[in-house]
Amino acid sequence: MTTKNNTAKQDNPVIELHVKNHPGVMSHITGLFARRAFNLEGILCGAMGDGRTSRMFLMVNEDKRLNQLIRELERLHDTICVTMRNDVHVDAFNPLHI
Amino acid sequence: MKRTGAQIITTLLERQGVTSIAGIPGGATLPLYDALIESKINHILTRHEQGAGFIAQGQARITGKAGVCLATSGPGATNLLTAIADARLDSIPMVAITGQVTLPMIGTDAFQEVDTYGLTLPITKHNFLVRSTEELLEVIPEAFSIAESGRPGPVCVDIPKDVQTAEIEFDAWPEPGQKIPPMQPEPSDIEALAAMLNKAERPILYVGGGITAAHCCSELQQLARQNNIPVACTLMGLGTIPADDPLFLGMLGMHGSRSTNYALQEADLLLAIGVRFDDRATGKLEEFCPDAAIAHVDIDRSEIGKLRATNLSVAADAGLVVRQLLPLTNRANRAEWLQRIAELKAMDPKMHRHEDTHPLGIIERVSEIMGEGSVITTDVGQHQMWVAQHYPFRKPRTLLTSGGLGTMGFGLPTAIGAAMASPGKRVVCFSGDGSILMNIQELATLADLNLPVTVIIMNNHHLGLVRQQQELFYGNRINASRFETVPDFAALARTFGVRGTNLGSETDPKSALADALSGSGPCIVDMPIDHVRNVYPMVPPGAANYQTLEGAAHDY
Numbered sequence: 253m254t255t256k257n258n259t260a261k262q263d264n265p266v267i268e269l270h271v272k273n274h275p276g277v278m279s280h281i282t283g284l285f286a287r288r289a290f291n292l293e294g295i296l297c298g299a300m301g302d303g304r305t306s307r308m309f310l311m312v313n314e315d316k317r318l319n320q321l322i323r324e325l326e327r328l329h330d331t332i333c334v335t336m337r338n339d340v341h342v343d344a345f346n347p348l349h350i
Numbered sequence: 351m352k353r354t355g356a357q358i359i360t361t362l363l364e365r366q367g368v369t370s371i372a373g374i375p376g377g378a379t380l381p382l383y384d385a386l387i388e389s390k391i392n393h394i395l396t397r398h399e400q401g402a403g404f405i406a407q408g409q410a411r412i413t414g415k416a417g418v419c420l421a422t423s424g425p426g427a428t429n430l431l432t433a434i435a436d437a438r439l440d441s442i443p444m445v446a447i448t449g450q451v452t453l454p455m456i457g458t459d460a461f462q463e464v465d466t467y468g469l470t471l472p473i474t475k476h477n478f479l480v481r482s483t484e485e486l487l488e489v490i491p492e493a494f495s496i497a498e499s500g501r502p503g504p505v506c507v508d509i510p511k512d513v514q515t516a517e518i519e520f521d522a523w524p525e526p527g528q529k530i531p532p533m534q535p536e537p538s539d540i541e542a543l544a545a546m547l548n549k550a551e552r553p554i555l556y557v558g559g560g561i562t563a564a565h566c567c568s569e570l571q572q573l574a575r576q577n578n579i580p581v582a583c584t585l586m587g588l589g590t591i592p593a594d595d596p597l598f599l600g601m602l603g604m605h606g607s608r609s610t611n612y613a614l615q616e617a618d619l620l621l622a623i624g625v626r627f628d629d630r631a632t633g634k635l636e637e638f639c640p641d642a643a644i645a646h647v648d649i650d651r652s653e654i655g656k657l658r659a660t661n662l663s664v665a666a667d668a669g670l671v672v673r674q675l676l677p678l679t680n681r682a683n684r685a686e687w688l689q690r691i692a693e694l695k696a697m698d699p700k701m702h703r704h705e706d707t708h709p710l711g712i713i714e715r716v717s718e719i720m721g722e723g724s725v726i727t728t729d730v731g732q733h734q735m736w737v738a739q740h741y742p743f744r745k746p747r748t749l750l751t752s753g754g755l756g757t758m759g760f761g762l763p764t765a766i767g768a769a770m771a772s773p774g775k776r777v778v779c780f781s782g783d784g785s786i787l788m789n790i791q792e793l794a795t796l797a798d799l800n801l802p803v804t805v806i807i808m809n810n811h812h813l814g815l816v817r818q819q820q821e822l823f824y825g826n827r828i829n830a831s832r833f834e835t836v837p838d839f840a841a842l843a844r845t846f847g848v849r850g851t852n853l854g855s856e857t858d859p860k861s862a863l864a865d866a867l868s869g870s871g872p873c874i875v876d877m878p879i880d881h882v883r884n885v886y887p888m889v890p891p892g893a894a895n896y897q898t899l900e901g902a903a904h905d906y
Binding site: 275276279280283287319320323324326327328329330 | 467468471472475476477479496650651652654655656
């Protein structure tokens with residue numbers, strides 16, 4: 253997994269995840285991408301409220317496997333909700349902002 | 351009350367209804383093994399953790415409830431992996447408990463430390479690394495609930511040693527983890543499915559392990575009979591409809607009957623229930639059921655559309671769907687379609703009674719001796735396919751076989767678990783001389799338990815299915831599939847204190863086989879077979895299912 257930004261276009265799809273927050277969640281999620289050799293173009297993640305859940309944004313490239321990936325993300329025990337977003341600007345994932 | 355983590359684990363397992371656990375102790379599970387002394391749970395000491403995993407699977411495949419296995423950290427956990435992955439691919443409920451080094455030692459490359467959480471992550475339905483003793487009260491019941499709910503699967507619970515030893519104070523025990531009842535399907539989906547079925551002229555039911563998991567075999571049979579729908583089964587679906595039912599088409603796919611695969615080519619509706627369009631079943635997917643509308647029912651939404659686009663899909667429990675579908679279907683007689691199926695079946699090679707030394711002959715003899723509800727386990731290879739094609743399974747949970755992962759070494763330990771879960775009944779394991787050596791050490795466990803398990807080793811001194819594929823698809827260049835050394839399995843059995851017989855050297859092989867399948871305790875049967883025999887029909891890997899290879903007359 254890399255988080256390179258330069259290959260991503262303005263209109264890249266972004267997967268928004270609401271998940272339980274514990275140390276293994278990220279591995280569960282990224283594992284589904286890694287086994288398919290499907291690169292994540294950007295990751296943003298942060299805890300919500302009391303820290304029991306997190307919100308995660310994954311910027312990806314258009315791919316015919318996305319629907320299947322989303323269904324498998326939804327199947328994960330730690331996943332509360334998955335939403336596709338097309339209104340997240342690519343700059344949100346720019347590491348130069350940090 | 352005050353309890354240690356280890357005591358909490360054993361009590362929660364008891365409250366969960368667990369009566370036996372298979373495993374091997376080690377440094378990181380010593381506290382748990384100490385607590386087991388005070389527990390009512392019976393521990394089965396295996397000789398390899400993979401054996402423990404498959405014993406748990408054997409129990410689970412018989413009962414439908416999660417089997418439990420136990421391994422220590424490091425190599426104990428890595429040895430379990432194959433059995434966990436196998437359970438995942440065949441949707442078998444299982445809870446694997448592994449010891450882990452103490453919390454402060456995690457990540458230091460401590461002795462027998464391995465990242466069990468990371469290793470089991472892609473092969474479990476869910477996994478836990480328990481980080482405090484308090485968490486056990488939540489995690490253990492949840493592990494069972496996850497394993498048994500929805501599409502069943504394995505759950506791994508990794509428990510550091512200090513979590514097991516720490517003592518905590520708490521008020522009450524949590525409720526045991528329960529199977530969560532499946533959601534009701536949408537009535538409009540059921541109506542649409544019924545409409546599709548009612549107007550179909552050439553429908554086929556394509557069913558698999560999901561029917562067994564949903565306990566809806568009799569409803570499935572009713573649906574098939576009242577609407578005259580032929581039924582093709584996956585390997586995991588064998589037993590969901592009796593083999594002698596006129597509507598039964600046998601197994602589809604790579605080693606399915608030619609008539610079955612041809613019938614699927616002609617179908618106008620494929621009603622797929624509790625199946626996942628596995629490549630061994632569908633062959634080249636683009637050419638599978640080319641003229642059929644596809645209706646797919648599966649409890650796992652992520653299976654729907656994964657490989658084949660559907661015309662109608664219902665993500666719901668197979669039992670609920672089939673039960674609600676029954677009153678809406680119109681009892682068509684479909685005489686023309688059944689006539690066509692009969693014509694196709696008539697073109698299959700004629701089956702005659704086989705001689706005793708033929709692989710199909712021994713399957714016939716065993717099925718004649720064993721009762722119709724007897725449990726059969728297999729290993730993986732030619733013998734597995736011969737059993738799947740030829741053994742007359744009539745009930746669900748009577749064929750225990752490694753379908754998805756195709757794990758050689760599955761048969762013996764799974765038979766032990768199955769025999770434990772079906773007291774008083776003899777379990778037969780069909781194996782090969784390649785497969786049996788992959789978990790041969792469990793003969794010692796079998797001897798310990800003195801269970802009525804008969805292992806029949808079809809011995810051709812080869813990895814037969816590999817040899818077959820080298821013969822057929824690699825210009826007969828046989829490489830690394832012939833064994834130089836094959837042990838005397840009957841003598842080997844006796845060194846473990848188990849009865850052993852070689853049907854090739856018995857003066858009366860018939861009565862030797864009958865003896866092996868009766869009496870008390872285990873028995874190992876070495877059955878020499880001709881290594882040139884192939885499994886037919888066979889669809890070459892990657893080919894469409896109608897591109898069937900047929901063998902010579904002697905192969906049937």
